[in-house]
Amino acid sequence: xxxxxxxxxxxxxxxxxxxxxxxxxxxxxxxxxxxxxxxxxxxxxxxxxxxxxxxxxxxxxxxxxxxxxxxxxxxxxxxxxxxxxxxxxxxxxxxxxxxxxxxxxxxxxxxxxxxxxxxxxxxxxxxxxxxxxxxxxxxxxxxxxxxxxxxxxxxxxxxxxxxxxxxxxxxxxxxxxxxxxxxxxxxxxxxxxxxxxxxxxxxxxxxxxxxxxxxxxxxxxxxxxxxxxxxxxxxxxxxxxxxxxxxxxxxxxxxxxxxxxxxxxxxxxxxxxxxxxxxxxxxxxxxxxxxxxxxxxxxxxxxxxxxxxxxxxxxxxxxxxxxxxxxxxxxxxxxxxxxxxxxxxxxxxxxxxxxxxxxxxxxxxxxxxxxxxxxxxxxxxxxxxxxxxxxxxxxxxxxxxxxxxxxxxxxxxxxxxxxxxxxxxxxxxxxxxxxxxxxxxxxxxxxxxxxxxxxxxxxxxxxxxxxxxxxxxx
Numbered sequence: 001x002x003x004x005x006x007x008x009x010x011x012x013x014x015x016x017x018x019x020x021x022x023x024x025x026x027x028x029x030x031x032x033x034x035x036x037x038x039x040x041x042x043x044x045x046x047x048x049x050x051x052x053x054x055x056x057x058x059x060x061x062x063x064x065x066x067x068x069x070x071x072x073x074x075x076x077x078x079x080x081x082x083x084x085x086x087x088x089x090x091x092x093x094x095x096x097x098x099x100x101x102x103x104x105x106x107x108x109x110x111x112x113x114x115x116x117x118x119x120x121x122x123x124x125x126x127x128x129x130x131x132x133x134x135x136x137x138x139x140x141x142x143x144x145x146x147x148x149x150x151x152x153x154x155x156x157x158x159x160x161x162x163x164x165x166x167x168x169x170x171x172x173x174x175x176x177x178x179x180x181x182x183x184x185x186x187x188x189x190x191x192x193x194x195x196x197x198x199x200x201x202x203x204x205x206x207x208x209x210x211x212x213x214x215x216x217x218x219x220x221x222x223x224x225x226x227x228x229x230x231x232x233x234x235x236x237x238x239x240x241x242x243x244x245x246x247x248x249x250x251x252x253x254x255x256x257x258x259x260x261x262x263x264x265x266x267x268x269x270x271x272x273x274x275x276x277x278x279x280x281x282x283x284x285x286x287x288x289x290x291x292x293x294x295x296x297x298x299x300x301x302x303x304x305x306x307x308x309x310x311x312x313x314x315x316x317x318x319x320x321x322x323x324x325x326x327x328x329x330x331x332x333x334x335x336x337x338x339x340x341x342x343x344x345x346x347x348x349x350x351x352x353x354x355x356x357x358x359x360x361x362x363x364x365x366x367x368x369x370x371x372x373x374x375x376x377x378x379x380x381x382x383x384x385x386x387x388x389x390x391x392x393x394x395x396x397x398x399x400x401x402x403x404x405x406x407x408x409x410x411x412x413x414x415x416x417x418x419x420x421x422x423x424x425x426x427x428x429x430x431x432x433x434x435x436x437x438x439x440x441x442x443x444x445x446x447x448x449x450x451x452x453x454x455x456x457x458x459x460x461x462x463x464x465x466x467x468x469x470x471x472x473x474x
Contacts, residue, residue, distance in 0.1 A: 004035040005118040008108065009143070010063075010101070012094065012123040013041055014079040015285040016370055020145040020217055022048065023247035024121070025058055032466065034118065037108060039101070041065035043077040061108075064100045069093070080285050084390070087286075092200045095128050102132050109136065119469040121215070124151075127207035134210070139469040141213040146371040148216050148226025148241070149399040150392035153182070155233070158201045175229065182398060186412050188390040209234065212472065213465055217243040217375060219453030222404060222446060238468060240461040244375045244450055246354065263352045266309065269345045270356065273307055276363030276440070279430055280356055280382075282311035283368040287389035291315045291329055292416065298330050300422035301344060302337065306430045308344050309362075311351040357382050364429045364436065366410065369397040378406070381447035383439040385410045385429055406443040408435075 007028055011021035018040065025036045036058045040048075045060045052058055065077060070093045071086065079087045109116060119139040122129040133140035144151055156173050170181045208214070214230060216223070218241050230239045270278060281301070283289070289297060294315055301308050314329060338344030353373070356362060357380045365377045366385040374396050377384055384407040386397035400407035410425045411417040429436040 004033060006035045006037055006108070006112065006115075008037045008039060008105070008117045008120045010039040010120065010122045010126055010129060011143075012091075012125040013044055013077055016372055017123055017125075017145055018044060018048070018078075019247075020245050020372055021121075021123070021143065022052075022058075023245045024143060024215075024217075024242075026053070026056060026247055027245060027462075029056060029058060032462070035059070037061055037117070039063050039104065041077040043075070061104065063097060063104055065097070069096055091125055094125050097126070098128055098132065101126075101129060102135070105132060105136060105138070118466075124208070125204065127204050127211065130207055130210040130212075139213075139472040140211050141215055141465065141469075142208060142211045143215040143217075145217050145245075146392055147218045147374065147396055147399065148223045148230060148239075149403070150226070150371060150396040151216075152176070152226040152229035153395035153398075154392040155205065156229075157187075158198060159205065161198075175233065177225065180225075182395070185415070186388070186394040186398070188388075188394060188413060209237070211237055213238045213240060213468060215465065216241050217245045217371065219243050219450055220457055221449040221453055222378070223399075225403070226399075238465070240465045241453075242458050242462045242465065244379050244454055244458075246376060246379055259350070259352070262347065262350065263355060266345070266347070266352060266356060267359070270309070270359045270361045272342075273361035275360050277307050277430075278359075278361045279304075279306050279308040279364050279366060279385075279426060280362050281308055281366040282351060282353060282373070283313065283387070283389065284370045284373060286370075287368060288313045288315055289387070289389075289411070293411065294329050295331055296417065296419040297422060298334050299419035300426060302331075302334065303419065304423045304426045304430075306343075306426055307361075309347070309351070309356065310344065311347050311349070311353075313349055363440070364426075366426070369393040369400065369407075371396055374400065375450075378443065378446050379450050381440070381444040383407065383429060383436065383443045385425055387411045389413055404442065404446055406439055406446055408439070 009021050009025050011017040025038055028034045029036045038058050039061050040063065042062045042065060045062050048060060067076060071089050079090060082090060116136060116138050119141055120129060120133045121141045121143050124142050124144050127142055130140045153173065156175050160174055168184060170183055172181055214234065214237055216227065220227060220241050223241065227239055227241055301310065335346055338346065354376055357365065357376050362382060364385060365382050366387060367373045368389045369386050370393055384400060386401065386407050386409045388394040388397045390413060394412060397407060397409060401409055408425055408429055410422055428434055429439060
């Protein structure tokens with residue numbers, strides 16, 4: 001029997017990237033029969049070792065990594081605990097990994113008796129790896145865990161800074177269909193305050209032109225505008241919508257040893273709640289509202305008539321565990337009151353998100369609108385309330401609200417909003433007989449689109465991508 005062909009996957013060192021890459025790796029291994037080599041830095045590999053499913057033979061390979069060279073604090077090899085300036089520096093320094101990755105690929109080929117990997121699938125921040133792939137004659141693809149729409153807006157905004165800077169409340173975008181308008185106030189802070197082009201982004205976008213294929217965790221039926229944009233902007237690169245890529249395997253690595261106990265605790269609590277009665281609140285692994293906004297959110301949740309499950313993390317300006325435990329960011333007596341009333345469940349730092357969103361008691365999701373969270377909510381027919389924090393998240397929220405009608409905007413980044421307004425938006429979505437019912441019906445329709453797409457067009461797109469990789473090797 002001929003040995004299985006090897007696919008090398010290499011995500012950026014952030015949970016929002018590592019988790020979907022691991023999910024993609026599992027899909028390629030279990031559904032398509034490929035051998036997978038998963039590359040990352042030592043600490044991230046160590047965290048993942050115990051959480052690769054028992055049925056999987058994914059090979060975890062460490063790439064040498066010097067934290068001091070990347071300006072990171074001790075015992076840190078991901079963006080999860082980094083403030084924005086240090087996170088941007090970490091991203092900018094990623095090309096320093098190029099020599100080590102070149103050596104790693106060379107070693108893999110040598111260990112496989114000269115046989116080349118079928119392809120290298122890299123992170124969008126590691127687009128420089130296309131040159132490494134070309135050096136060895138290997139097919140290269142970029143897996144973008146974001147949506148086509150959000151990333152398209154992100155791409156064209158960076159290309160057109162500072163021309164977009166103006167005092168107008170709205171702006172249109174070059175290369176986007178006419179009539180598409182975006183609110184200036186919804187731009188992330190790092191875009192609003194940017195004095196000019198981000199040199200790293202410009203270089204990264206040039207490297208995107210060198211890849212053979214782009215993979216997006218989305219489906220055509222909900223994301224045609226974004227996918228069309230990339231096909232037009234990158235005519236020499238094939239664009240494939242292979243979503244939804246869903247899995248809780250990588251997420252459990254963040255939950256640590258307490259993941260199983262947390263899961264049981266959540267499910268027991270949710271099982272006691274009525275259908276569609278619970279608001280799930282989570283802002284992802286990277287950011288959370290400011291101290292003042294965290295308190296306003298807590299007041300709104302307590303004052304509303306809604307049961308809620310809140311994955312609480314300290315405000316973004318406070319990133320360490322000690323700061324989370326040594327300072328109370330919530331209104332006095334909040335935790336005790338919601339516990340006694342049994343209306344709220346507060347979890348610190350991690351929750352089994354996929355399992356929560358698929359539970360019948362969950363009626364809506366207040367989210368930062370990172371695309372992993374969006375696609376997980378949409379795949380379960382759960383409408384959303386948007387509180388984007390940065391990156392392409394405001395543009396994901398725009399698509400969900402303006403294009404699909406499954407979302408209501410609550411706040412944006414650290415812009416101040418009073419708890420009365422937050423409460424009003426929560427009740428709008430959660431109470432029966434209001435706009436929330438219509439949003440829920442639309443969300444269920446999107447869920448059916450995703451189910452059909454995953455069994456049809458997305459599966460065909462995956463097969464087409466793998467066929468292209470095989471053809472390139474002949």
